[in-house]
Every structure is written in C-alpha cells, then in structure tokens.
Amino acid sequence: xxxxxxxxxxxxxxxxxxxxxxxxxxxxxxxxxxxxxxxxxxxxxxxxxxxxxxxxxxxxxxxxxxxxxxxxxxxxxxxxxxxxxxxxxxxxxxxxxxxxxxxxxxxxxxxxxxxxxxxxxxxxxxxxxxxxxxxxxxxxxxxxxxxxxxxxxxxxxxxxxxxxxxxxxxxxxxxxxxxxxxxxxxxxxxxxxxxxxxxxxxx
Numbered sequence: 172x173x174x175x176x177x178x179x180x181x182x183x184x185x186x187x188x189x190x191x192x193x194x195x196x197x198x199x200x201x202x203x204x205x206x207x208x209x210x211x212x213x214x215x216x217x218x219x220x221x222x223x224x225x226x227x228x229x230x231x232x233x234x235x236x237x238x239x240x241x242x243x244x245x246x247x248x249x250x251x252x253x254x255x256x257x258x259x260x261x262x263x264x265x266x267x268x269x270x271x272x273x274x275x276x277x278x279x280x281x282x283x284x285x286x287x288x289x290x291x292x293x294x295x296x297x298x299x300x301x302x303x304x305x306x307x308x309x310x311x312x313x314x315x316x317x318x319x320x321x322x323x324x325x326x327x328x329x330x331x332x333x334x335x336x337x338x339x340x341x342x343x344x345x346x347x348x349x350x351x352x353x354x355x356x357x358x359x360x361x362x363x364x365x366x367x368x369x370x371x372x373x374x
Contacts, residue, residue, distance in 0.1 A: 173253040187212035257307035
C-alpha cells in the first residue's frame with residue numbers, strides 16, 4: 172500500500188500514523204530508537220506490506236500489469252490502490268479527505284524534529300503538491316507515476332500505467348474494495364492488540 176492507505180490504516184493514534192508513514196526510511200532494528208507508538212507504527216507498516224505482498228487478490232491485480240512492468244507491478248498497484256481509497260474515501264471515513272490530509276500535514280509539521288532527514292526534505296514538496304489529496308484524480312495519479320518513472324531513470328516505464336488504469340479501471344477497483352476490507356480487519360486486530368499492550372503497560 173502507498174502513503175494514504177498506510178496513514179488511514181493507523182486508526183486514530185497519531186504516533187502510529189507517524190511511524191507508519193516514516194517506516195520505509197527506517198531500516199532493520201533502528202525503529203527501536205523511537206517512542207513506543209512510533210515503533211508500533213513502523214512495525215504495523217511492515218506487517219501491512221507482508222500481508223499485502225502475499226494476498227491472492229493483490230496477486231490478481233499484479234497479474235493485470237505484470238507482463239508490461241514485471242517486478243514494478245507491486246509498486247504500481249500500491250499507487251493505484253491509493254487512488255481508489257481516495258476516490259471512495261467517503262465509504263471509509265466521516266472526515267472529508269481534504270480535512271484529513273491537512274490534519275496529517277499539520278501532524279508532521281508539529282513533529283518535524285523526529286522525522287528522518289529524508290522525510291524532512293520531502294515534506295515541503297509533499298505539502299505544496301498536496302500529494303495525498305491528489306491521489307483522488309487520475310491526473311494526480313498520472314503525475315505520481317511520471318515521478319516514479321523518472322526515479323527509475325525511465326527503466327520501469329511506470330508512466331504508461333495510466334493507460335492500464337484506464338483499461339482495467341473497474342476490475343482494479345473491485346480488487347481494491349474486496350482486498351481493503353480484509354486488510355482493514357487485519358489492521359484493526361493489530362491496533363487492538365497494541366491498545367491492549369499499551370493500557371497494560373500504563374496500569
């Protein structure tokens with residue numbers, strides 16, 4: 172899953188949201204140097220990735236793209252799934268997407284000093300481009316895919332995936348909706364376990 176999904180799947184816990192968001196920048200056991208809530212967010216991010224990578228529904232989505240993009244199919248699906256989450260946001264949250272993402276940007280700014288250097292450098296660009304909200308439109312997704320293609324020095328050809336999104340739009344959306352329900356259940360169970368552990372530690 173990509174940025175928006177990872178943040179959403181963190182529930183209402185701000186520390187877990189931060190950890191989940193920065194997790195890709197934290198390697199190995201370095202997460203243990205962060206406060207507990209952020210640690211839990213980093214671990215949750217890794218659990219989400221593991222659950223997603225092997226899930227049969229996600230494999231169906233990847234297979235729609237694999238012939239053209241090979242090992243980049245998973246990266247593309249992560250981005251496209253964020254599009255479907257943003258598009259169908261009202262089905263998953265009572266808070267408007269525009270408000271939700273602005274609240275998250277504020278959270279990151281308020282906790283700027285704890286963010287990894289890479290994220291600190293990215294944050295102003297992310298906010299200026301309103302990345303999280305931009306996932307809602309195919310134009311926004313096209314821009315993301317173009318940026319990812321540049322990062323791979325045009326090897327991935329990811330910018331062409333906007334054509335595949337158009338071609339398989341309904342099928343990929345159905346894949347996402349079916350899978351995301353299962354992923355939400357998985358994450359809810361993990362969050363409940365964290366809440367129980369945290370309340371036990373405080374008692």
